[in-house]
Amino acid sequence: MLKDITLGQFFPGDTPVHRLDPRSKILLLIVFIVALFMASGWAGYGLMILVTALCMAISHISPRNIFKGLKPMLLIIVFTAALNLLYTQGTPLFPGWPITREGLDRSIAMVLRIVLLIAGTFLLTYTTSPMALTDGMERLLNPLKKIGLPVHEITMMMSMALRFIPTLIEETDKIMSAQKARGADFENGNLLQRAKALLPILVPLFVSSFRRADELAVAMESRCYHGGSGRTRMKQLHFQALDLWALALGALLLAAMILLRHFGL
Amino acid sequence: MSDLRVEALTHVYSAGTPFEKTAIQDISLQIPSGQFVGLLGHTGSGKSTFIQHLNALLKPTSGKVLVDGEDINQDKKTRRAVKNKVGLVFQYPEYQLFEETVFADIAFGPKNMGLGKEEIEQRVREAAHFVGVEEELFQRSPLELSGGQKRRVAIAGVIAMRPGILILDEPTAGLDPAGCRQILDNICTYRRESGATVIIVSHNMDDAARLTERLIVFNHGTVAMDGSPEQVFSRPEELIKIGLSVPQATSLAMALREKGIPLQGSIYTHAQLMAALKEVGVC
Ligand SMILES: Nc1ncnc2c1ncn2[C@@H]1O[C@H](COP(=O)(O)OP(=O)(O)OP(=O)(O)O)[C@@H](O)[C@H]1O
Ligand SMILES: [Mg+2]
Numbered sequence: 001m002l003k004d005i006t007l008g009q010f011f012p013g014d015t016p017v018h019r020l021d022p023r024s025k026i027l028l029l030i031v032f033i034v035a036l037f038m039a040s041g042w043a044g045y046g047l048m049i050l051v052t053a054l055c056m057a058i059s060h061i062s063p064r065n066i067f068k069g070l071k072p073m074l075l076i077i078v079f080t081a082a083l084n085l086l087y088t089q090g091t092p093l094f095p096g097w098p099i100t101r102e103g104l105d106r107s108i109a110m111v112l113r114i115v116l117l118i119a120g121t122f123l124l125t126y127t128t129s130p131m132a133l134t135d136g137m138e139r140l141l142n143p144l145k146k147i148g149l150p151v152h153e154i155t156m157m158m159s160m161a162l163r164f165i166p167t168l169i170e171e172t173d174k175i176m177s178a179q180k181a182r183g184a185d186f187e188n189g190n191l192l193q194r195a196k197a198l199l200p201i202l203v204p205l206f207v208s209s210f211r212r213a214d215e216l217a218v219a220m221e222s223r224c225y226h227g228g229s230g231r232t233r234m235k236q237l238h239f240q241a242l243d244l245w246a247l248a249l250g251a252l253l254l255a256a257m258i259l260l261r262h263f264g265l
Numbered sequence: 266m267s268d269l270r271v272e273a274l275t276h277v278y279s280a281g282t283p284f285e286k287t288a289i290q291d292i293s294l295q296i297p298s299g300q301f302v303g304l305l306g307h308t309g310s311g312k313s314t315f316i317q318h319l320n321a322l323l324k325p326t327s328g329k330v331l332v333d334g335e336d337i338n339q340d341k342k343t344r345r346a347v348k349n350k351v352g353l354v355f356q357y358p359e360y361q362l363f364e365e366t367v368f369a370d371i372a373f374g375p376k377n378m379g380l381g382k383e384e385i386e387q388r389v390r391e392a393a394h395f396v397g398v399e400e401e402l403f404q405r406s407p408l409e410l411s412g413g414q415k416r417r418v419a420i421a422g423v424i425a426m427r428p429g430i431l432i433l434d435e436p437t438a439g440l441d442p443a444g445c446r447q448i449l450d451n452i453c454t455y456r457r458e459s460g461a462t463v464i465i466v467s468h469n470m471d472d473a474a475r476l477t478e479r480l481i482v483f484n485h486g487t488v489a490m491d492g493s494p495e496q497v498f499s500r501p502e503e504l505i506k507i508g509l510s511v512p513q514a515t516s517l518a519m520a521l522r523e524k525g526i527p528l529q530g531s532i533y534t535h536a537q538l539m540a541a542l543k544e545v546g547v548c
Pocket of ligand 2: 313314
């Protein structure tokens with residue numbers, strides 16, 4: 001069913017990773033990505049794999065969940081690997097074959113990069129509630145308010161969109177079942193017929209989305225929501241000792257990657 | 266007009282994930298043709314999950330559903346064919362209206378059955394008649410009707426398929442008392458004139474007591490009680506213990522008995538309460 005999609009899903013828990021301040025986690029993800037793109041030799045990639053595995057173990061996120069999230073990206077990953085494999089110049093692995101040593105190295109490196117990038121991002125969304133995530137993002141982007149960027153509005157829209165993804169999926173599921181009960185067929189027929197078959201789902205979905213948006217706006221206004229200015233928070237974000245340690249480790253990782261790159265490992 | 270059998274039905278949602286949830290467990294029961302059944306149970310007890318198995322919208326995790334003695338989950342074809350036999354009206358069905366006109370929306374089901382134009386037209390008129398939708402409304406957009414009218418159009422959309430088993434998930438939720446009564450009357454009319462089996466999920470004990478001939482009570486995904494309204498409502502303490510209420514007449518009778526008035530028999534309708542009171546000479 002549609003519900004099994006794990007896009008941006010949050011797995012509640014009480015591990016050190018869950019307890020980290022969302023701002024630290026966002027910063028650490030950026031550090032992680034920078035470090036990932038600095039990796040050049042096997043030692044560098046090995047270290048990144050080790051770090052990812054360690055984070056997964058600490059936060060009790062099983063590899064299965066990460067792989068499930070990877071599934072939609074499979075095509076891109078395979079495509080990247082094939083391109084790099086076939087179109088890199090260098091010394092051929094076997095005489096007469098278009099596959100080169102350099103190509104093999106590069107395609108493995110690229111696949112590792114994509115997989116680790118996605119795994120790192122999933123680690124963030126799996127261990128941070130959408131609310132905390134957007135909260136952290138708003139605080140981090142706060143300085144940009146000075147140059148007139150509507151930071152609060154942007155993050156509010158983002159958190160609402162995130163909040164309504166599961167609702168929309170559930171709604172789609174429900175409408176689909178109801179139309180199936182009336183004999184609608186979404187699986188057979190040619191492309192045109194199938195596109196037409198979507199109409200009984202899309203129309204009610206649009207109607208209810210607009211209704212819901214309207215109701216939400218009214219509900220927010222009747223509770224005196226009027227944008228970000230002068231707004232206080234129920235949950236204040238505080239950096240703790242844990243965050244300092246985590247950020248220090250992040251800095252250490254970055255330093256290690258710079259050194260490894262310097263020595264060409 | 267169709268006979269229904271459920272054997273050891275179990276359904277687990279999101280199996281193998283942290284969100285795994287056993288919604289119904291090992292349910293076996295038989296509903297003979299033409300019976301009027303009420304399905305009761307607290308929120309989350311698995312009623313909606315259960316009824317979605319009866320027309321193969323959900324696949325059992327284990328167990329079987331048989332309509333007229335035939336396993337409905339044999340293959341794609343039987344899973345599709347059963348939707349013509351078993352009509353399912355979801356909760357808040359008015360949110361599924363999508364066609365430009367009321368007529369076209371009611372005709373959606375019969376059209377999917379591959380019927381001819383005349384047959385479709387006849388069925389739409391008949392279904393609209395059952396639920397009291399006037400023909401003047403046929404060319405209006407379903408989105409501009411009132412809530413009660415929309416609900417009736419949506420129910421007509423299922424009735425137009427002439428299901429031998431009609432299942433309704435809380436058909437009166439969110440309607441005013443007059444709207445509730447009309448919808449329930451419409452359902453009774455359909456049952457009387459077509460002889461169909463009707464299964465109705467309800468949170469309203471008075472309606473359940475008044476209309477049905479059999480009550481099945483769900484509790485945490487299993488069947489806690491199954492019997493005639495008389496049998497079920499003669500054990501009000503059990504109902505209250507699993508978080509349900511009892512009909513007004515029953516709770517009044519319980520209160521009177523506690524005060525020492527010796528009312529006799531099982532009481533779940535106003536008429537029965539009046540009769541019992543007369544018997545002991547109170548009025
Ligand atoms: N699509 C789904 N995915 C996961 N769990 C679900 C899904 N649908 C229902 N459940 C869970 O299964 C259980 C039974 O739900 P169900 O909707 O069948 O209850 P119900 O008796 O119809 O309740 P209500 O009276 O509120 O309509 C609930 O605990 C619910 O959270
Ligand atoms: Mg329900």
